[in-house]
Amino acid sequence: xxxxxxxxxxxxxxxxxxxxxxxxxxxxxxxxxxxxxxxxxxxxxxxxxxxxxxxxxxxxxxxxxxxxxxxxxxxxxxxxxxxxxxxxxxxxxxxxxxxxxxxxxxxxxxxxxxxxxxxxxxxxxxxxxxxxxxxxxxxxxxxxxxxxxxxxxxxxxxxxxxxxxxxxxxxxxxxxxxxxxxxxxxxxxxxxxxxxxxxxxxxxxxxxxxxxxxxxxxxxxxxxxxxxxxxxxxxxxxxxxxxxxxxxxxxxxxxxxxxxxxxxxxxxxxxxxxxxxxxxxxxxxxxxxxxxxxxxxxxxxxxxxxxxxxxxxxxxxxxxxxxxxxxxxxxxxxxxxxxxxxxxxxxxxxxxxxxxxxxxxxxxxxxxxxxxxxxxxxxxxxxxxxxxxxxxxxxxxxxxxxxxxxxxxx
Amino acid sequence: xxxxxxxxxxxxxxxxxxxxxxxxxxxxxxxxxxxxxxxxxxxxxxxxxxxxxxxxxxxxxxxxxxxxxxxxxxxxxxxxxxxxxxxxxxxxxxxxxxxxxxxxxxxxxxxxxxxxxxxxxxxxxxxxxxxxxxxxxxxxxxxxxxxxxxxxxxxxxxxxxxxxxxxxxxxxxxxxxxxxxxxxxxxxxxxxxxxxxxxxxxxxxxxxxxxxxxxxxxxxxxxxxxxxxxxxxxxxxxxxxxxxxxxxxxxxxxxxxxxxxxxxxxxxxxxxxxxxxxxxxxxxxxxxxxxxxxxxxxxxxxxxxxxxxxxxxxxxxxxxxxxxxxxxxxxxxxxxxxxxxxxxxxxxxxxxxxxxxxxxxxxxxxxxxxxxxxxxxxxxxxxxxxxxxxxxxxxxxxxxxxxxxxxxxx
Numbered sequence: 141x142x143x144x145x146x147x148x149x150x151x152x153x154x155x156x157x158x159x160x161x162x163x164x165x166x167x168x169x170x171x172x173x174x175x176x177x178x179x180x181x182x183x184x185x186x187x188x189x190x191x192x193x194x195x196x197x198x199x200x201x202x203x204x205x206x207x208x209x210x211x212x213x214x215x216x217x218x219x220x221x222x223x224x225x226x227x228x229x230x231x232x233x234x235x236x237x238x239x240x241x242x243x244x245x246x247x248x249x250x251x252x253x254x255x256x257x258x259x260x261x262x263x264x265x266x267x268x269x270x271x272x273x274x275x276x277x278x279x280x281x282x283x284x285x286x287x288x289x290x291x292x293x294x295x296x297x298x299x300x301x302x303x304x305x306x307x308x309x310x311x312x313x314x315x316x317x318x319x320x321x322x323x324x325x326x327x328x329x330x331x332x333x334x335x336x337x338x339x340x341x342x343x344x345x346x347x348x349x350x351x352x353x354x355x356x357x358x359x360x361x362x363x364x365x366x367x368x369x370x371x372x373x374x375x376x377x378x379x380x381x382x383x384x385x386x387x388x389x390x391x392x393x394x395x396x397x398x399x400x401x402x403x404x405x406x407x408x409x410x411x412x413x414x415x416x417x418x419x420x421x422x423x424x425x426x427x428x429x430x431x432x433x434x435x436x437x438x439x440x441x442x443x444x445x446x447x448x449x450x451x452x453x454x455x456x457x458x459x460x461x462x463x464x465x466x467x468x469x470x471x472x473x474x475x476x477x478x479x480x481x482x483x484x485x486x487x488x489x490x491x492x493x494x495x496x497x498x499x500x501x502x503x504x505x506x507x508x509x510x511x512x513x514x515x516x517x518x519x520x521x522x523x524x525x526x527x528x529x530x531x532x533x534x535x536x537x538x539x540x541x542x543x544x545x546x547x548x549x550x
Numbered sequence: 551x552x553x554x555x556x557x558x559x560x561x562x563x564x565x566x567x568x569x570x571x572x573x574x575x576x577x578x579x580x581x582x583x584x585x586x587x588x589x590x591x592x593x594x595x596x597x598x599x600x601x602x603x604x605x606x607x608x609x610x611x612x613x614x615x616x617x618x619x620x621x622x623x624x625x626x627x628x629x630x631x632x633x634x635x636x637x638x639x640x641x642x643x644x645x646x647x648x649x650x651x652x653x654x655x656x657x658x659x660x661x662x663x664x665x666x667x668x669x670x671x672x673x674x675x676x677x678x679x680x681x682x683x684x685x686x687x688x689x690x691x692x693x694x695x696x697x698x699x700x701x702x703x704x705x706x707x708x709x710x711x712x713x714x715x716x717x718x719x720x721x722x723x724x725x726x727x728x729x730x731x732x733x734x735x736x737x738x739x740x741x742x743x744x745x746x747x748x749x750x751x752x753x754x755x756x757x758x759x760x761x762x763x764x765x766x767x768x769x770x771x772x773x774x775x776x777x778x779x780x781x782x783x784x785x786x787x788x789x790x791x792x793x794x795x796x797x798x799x800x801x802x803x804x805x806x807x808x809x810x811x812x813x814x815x816x817x818x819x820x821x822x823x824x825x826x827x828x829x830x831x832x833x834x835x836x837x838x839x840x841x842x843x844x845x846x847x848x849x850x851x852x853x854x855x856x857x858x859x860x861x862x863x864x865x866x867x868x869x870x871x872x873x874x875x876x877x878x879x880x881x882x883x884x885x886x887x888x889x890x891x892x893x894x895x896x897x898x899x900x901x902x903x904x905x906x907x908x909x910x911x912x913x914x915x916x917x918x919x920x921x922x923x924x925x926x927x928x929x930x931x932x933x934x935x936x937x938x939x940x941x942x943x944x945x946x947x948x949x950x951x952x953x954x955x956x957x958x959x960x
Contacts, residue, residue, distance in 0.1 A: 156606035163607075190626065196566035197573075198633035205636070208644050209629035212622035216600065219619035223608035226615070234618050238648070239693055260693075283649055283670075 142307040143265070144169055145177045147275065147297035150184035151314050152371035153217050156224075159183075162371065163224035165312070166270060170230055175265045177304065179275045179297040180221055182213025203248035207277070207287045211237070214274035214293070222272050232270040235260065237277030237285070242296065244278035244286045251278055251286035253295070256303035273300060294355035302362035309364050310377075311351060316370035317378035318343070318350055320542040321395045325530045328543035332378050332393060336487050339393045340366075340380045342519040346483035347398025356380065391495065392486035392540040397529045401431065401481045402454035403512070405446045406461060408471030411437050415468065419445055422464045428453040432481070432514040432521065442471075446512065448523065451477055479511060480529035483521040484536055496520055502539035508532050552717040553675070554579055555587045557685065557707035560594035561724050562781040563627050566634075572781065573634035575722075576680060580640055585675045587714065589685040589707040590631055592623025613658035617687070617697045621647070624684035624703070632682050642680040645670070647687035647695070652706065654688035654696045661688055661696035663705070666713035683710060704765035712772035719774050721761060722781035727788035728753070728760055730952040731805045735940045738953035742788050742803060746897050749803045750776075750790045752929040756893035757808025766790070801905065802896035802950040807939045811841065811891045812864035813922070815856045816871060818881030821847050825878065829855055832874045838863040842891070842924040842931060852881075856922060858933065861887055889921060890939035893931040894946055906930055912949035918942050 146169065148162050162180075169176045190210050194201045201209075218234035225232035240260065244251035261271045275293025278286050288295050294311055301309035317331040318340065335343075337360035344353040350368055359366040359380065369377025409415050420430055433447040449457050454475050461473045489495050499520055503510060508531065512523045524532050537543065556579065558572050572590075579586045600620050604611045611619075628644035635642035650670065654661035671681045685703025688696050698705050704721055711719035727741040728750065745753075747770035754763040760778055769776040769790065779787025819825050830840055843857040859867050864885045871883045899905050909930055913920060918941065922933045934942055947953065 156603055159607055193566055193626070193630060194633055197569055197630050198637040201633040202636055205629045205632045205644055208632075208646075209626060212625045215622045215625070216603070216619060219615045220603060220607050222615045222618075223604055223611040226612055227608040234615055236618070236695075239695075285646075285649075 141173050141175060143175045143177075143304060145179060145297050145301040145304070145306045145309045146312060147179040147293060147310065148181070148312045148371055149293065149314070150181040150186070152312055153180050153221065154184040156220065159217070159220050160224050162312075163221060163228055163230070165371065166225060167228045167230050170270060177261060177265070177271045177273060177300055177306070178221065179273050179293055179300060180214060180217040181275050181293040182210070183217055186213040186216070204284055207248045207285045211274070211277040211285050211287055214276055218272045218274045225270055225272070230270055231268055232272055233264050234272040234274075236274045237296070238279035238283075240273060242278035242299070244280055244288070246280040246282065246284065246286065248284075248286055250289045251280070253278060253288070253299045256299055258303045261300075261304060292352070292354075294352045295358055298355045298358045298362075298364055298366065301364045302358065306364065308367055309359065310367045310369060311355075312369055312371035313350065314370065314372065315350060315368070316373050316375050317368055318348070318380075318394065320393065320545055321533050321537045322397070325397070325533050326395075326537045328537065330542060330545050332545075333376070334379050334381060335393055337380055337382060338518055339485050339487050342483070342485040342516065343394050343396055346396040346485060346519065346521060347400070347481065348394065348396045391488040391492050392484050392542060394485050395533050395536050395540075395542070396483050396485070397533050398481040398483070399526065399529060400451045401448045401479060401523065402451045403446060403448050403476040403479050403523065404454070404457055404461070405444055405474045405476070406465060406468075406470050406472075407444050407474065409443045409445055409468050410470070411441050411443045415443060415445060418464055418468055419461065420447065422460050423449065423457050426456065426460055428457055432512050432523065434512045434514075448479075448481065448512070478526050479523045480526045480532070481521050481523050482529065482532045482536065483519055484540065485519045487518050489518050489520075498539055499536060502535050503532060506531060506535050508535070551583050551585065553585045553587075553714060555589065555707050555711040555714065555716045555719045556722060557589040557703060557720065558591070558722045558781055559703065559724070560591040560596075562722055563590050563631065564594040566630065569627070569630050570634050572722075573631060573638055573640070575781065576635060577638045577640050580680060587671060587675070587681045587683060587710055587716070588631065589683050589703055589710060590624060590627040591685050591703040592620070593627055596623040596626070614694055617658045617695045621684070621687040621695050621697055624686055628682045628684045635680055635682070640680055641678055642682055643674050644682040644684075646684045647706070648689035648693075650683060652688035652709070654690055654698070656690040656692065656694065656696065658694075658696055660699045661690070663688060663698070663709045666709055668713045671710075671714060702762070702764075704762045705768055708765045708768045708772075708774055708776065711774045712768065716774065718777055719769065720777045720779060720787075721765075722779055723760065724780065724782065725760060725778070726780035726783050726785050727778055728758070728790075728804065730803065730955055731943050731947050732807070735807070735943050736947045738947065740952060740955050742955075743786070744789050744791060745803055747790055747792060748928055749895050749897050752893070752895040752926065753804050753806055756806040756895060756929065756931060757810070757891065758804065758806045801898040801902050802894050802952065804895050805943050805946050805950075805952070806893050806895070807943050808891040808893070809936065809939060810861045811858045811889060811933065812861045813856060813858050813886040813889050813933065814864070814867055814871070815854055815884045815886070816875060816878070816880050816882075817854050817884065819853045819855055819878050820880070821851050821853045825853060825855060828874055828878055829871065830857065832870050833859065833867050836866065836870055838867055842922050842933065844922045844924075858889075858891065858922070888936050889933045890936045890942070891931050891933050892939065892942045892946065893929055894950065895929045897928050899928050908949055909946060912945050913942060916941060916945050918945070
């Protein structure tokens with residue numbers, strides 16, 4: 141008898157009919173003898189509907205009240221799913237984040253989970269009840285409703301699995317697993333049977349939109365076996381777990397393209413110590429995540445300092461840097477969104493040289509110009525002109541022979 | 551500096567624009583120097599939308615989960631109203647029923663308030679914040695969300711006013727006060743400036759749909775001055791308060807017609823002790839409220855036993871009585887919805903005789919046949935054929951001279 145946490149996203153619970161499909165799926169797990177905790181998101185479209193209501197009464201609504209508002213979305217889903225389970229004869233009780241309770245810090249809209257009470261849930265599970273929990277939300281010390289930010293339902297599921305010491309956390313989504321590349325771009329892309337937390341982290345960070353980065357971090361930290369699978373198609377999906385020495389690791393597990401990256405260049409900075417701090421500090425102090433950073437000193441003693449941020453943060457970043465340009469006596473700051481970040485990720489990279497060479501050569505053969513390069517232990521990322529993104533992914537998929545990859549060991 | 555509780559119903563908060571109007575109204579109270587707690591309902595239509603979603607997944611949803619579901623309606627409104635107040639520069643914080651917390655018993659869908667914590671609210675009020683509270687909902691000892699039943703937002707407002715020892719509880723609605731009769735039926739109907747709790751109780755019980763019966767009971771019990779006024783038109787509305795000896799009481803304050811009454815007759819019951827208990831007990835054990843009761847013993851020793859229930863309870867009541875008819879050896883049970891209950895209510899009745907005479911004579915003059923009669927200390931009710939309802943109300947309004955009534959003493 142396993143304890144399973146299942147998470148269904150907004151599309152999976154997007155209508156009463158789909159909620160009934162989810163209920164059937166959960167009922168099957170129960171019939172197998174598993175004890176099940178289900179985490180659900182708001183019905184697709186609901187969060188946007190609520191945000192647009194907010195926008196009609198206040199163009200800059202307070203984060204505290206936004207959380208009160210949007211947290212109703214998941215609350216509707218938990219009630220409907222519990223009702224749907226009842227109609228299948230399956231005992232179920234719903235809980236909002238505050239009811240569980242999922243204690244968070246008080247950063248409304250981006251709260252982090254501090255602690256989860258598992259008593260109520262364990263009590264219900266021991267009484268043969270399915271526990272249905274609202275994802276994405278919690279409560280702070282003062283009793284105010286908080287949300288974890290968009291996509292936070294994955295994090296809720298993983299955190300519950302960790303708190304309950306669940307045997308597996310299943311993330312049901314609209315894809316049937318993690319692929320070597322986006323199948324819409326690369327028709328030969330293969331589904332991975334297994335992948336390590338580290339690879340999944342790098343893939344999520346590199347733009348694969350299957351799982352929220354934070355939920356993977358969390359799962360890795362607490363060693364929660366995580367499985368991504370389709371709520372529509374069935375199949376084993378992809379298991380994300382720690383590297384096992386017995387498992388033959390492929391060199392490269394996946395290739396991603398992140399189209400949402402923007403590049404900022406501060407041109408003509410007189411080269412002296414502290415430039416990087418002055419520039420990056422100004423941006424990251426405003427809680428903007430900086431991704432790739434490149435600095436080149438020219439022969440004239442002037443430096444071009446370039447970094448990337450998420451597209452949504454471009455305008456604000458340039459604004460923040462305008463006074464810095466003056467202070468540093470630099471020439472100008474330029475923003476650019478015409479780029480894609482292409483990443484190859486693989487735990488096998490650790491023990492194999494030559495990945496970078498293969499990557500750069502394959503791109504050169506197709507006359508794709510590389511703008512910036514950054515590397516981690518198991519990832520190499522480059523930025524290229526946006527129009528070459530799909531070609532770059534297909535080229536690298538072939539160069540690393542991923543169409544032949546088989547690691548479906550389950 | 552007064553402490554005021556203001557309550558706005560579903561129509562008053564039915565759209566973002568209307569919520570902005572409510573915010574302006576609240577802001578005016580704040581500008582006058584009042585400390586304000588606002589209680590709001592779900593946006594009109596929202597509760598029905600949620601109930602129809604429930605119905606799609608389960609035709610008999612559990613009451614616990616229904617409460618989880620429908621309580622999101624008011625939660626949306628409190629957030630939007632707080633945001634709208636912020637955009638007018640008014641400090642405001644929203645609270646759900648569980649957050650306040652409004653402790654109730656655990657009868658989901660019909661919960662009764664047991665206790666209200668006033669600490670958080672007083673703290674906010676002392677910090678110049680408007681407190682926005684979700685009506686209609688609370689939380690039981692176990693932490694489950696409960697609702698007070700439809701219209702329960704009035705009860706929430708009155709209960710908060712009692713807990714906070716507010717100076718006045720204002721119920722904003724789509725009418726501008728309590729009238730001597732329904733103005734759609736009697737064009738000469740007058741708005742009452744004041745009315746006593748007892749009269750308002752009888753009027754609510756007799757079918758006037760302005761205030762929930764329970765909220766009037768509650769206000770009377772805790773002596774909370776209650777004012778009914780329009781959220782659209784302004785004006786002083788009607789103040790509901792305890793009788794003041796200095797105030798000249800009109801003989802009759804109002805005339806109501808309740809079209810939603812159904813009559814049940816058990817015919818030919820052999821007359822012996824315990825009949826009333828056998829019949830009424832069977833119905834009220836099923837939590838059906840019985841209103842008027844009439845028993846006539848005929849010369850043949852057989853009794854016709856007649857009583858009224860709400861139209862919605864007719865079918866079930868007849869069903870419950872079918873075995874009772876057999877047991878009592880009675881002839882049959884008959885249901886009838888072709889009736890209206892006409893009531894005249896007035897605290898002045900206590901000290902004046904002749905109200906019944908005036909009433910019966912006026913109806914007889916118009917050839918309106920009276921079927922049943924029941925009386926209380928300050929109310930006389932009769933049932934008549936439904937088609938005579940409006941004529942009966944107009945006739946009595948004129949007979950008691952209510953078109954000349956002035957008690958607008960405010």
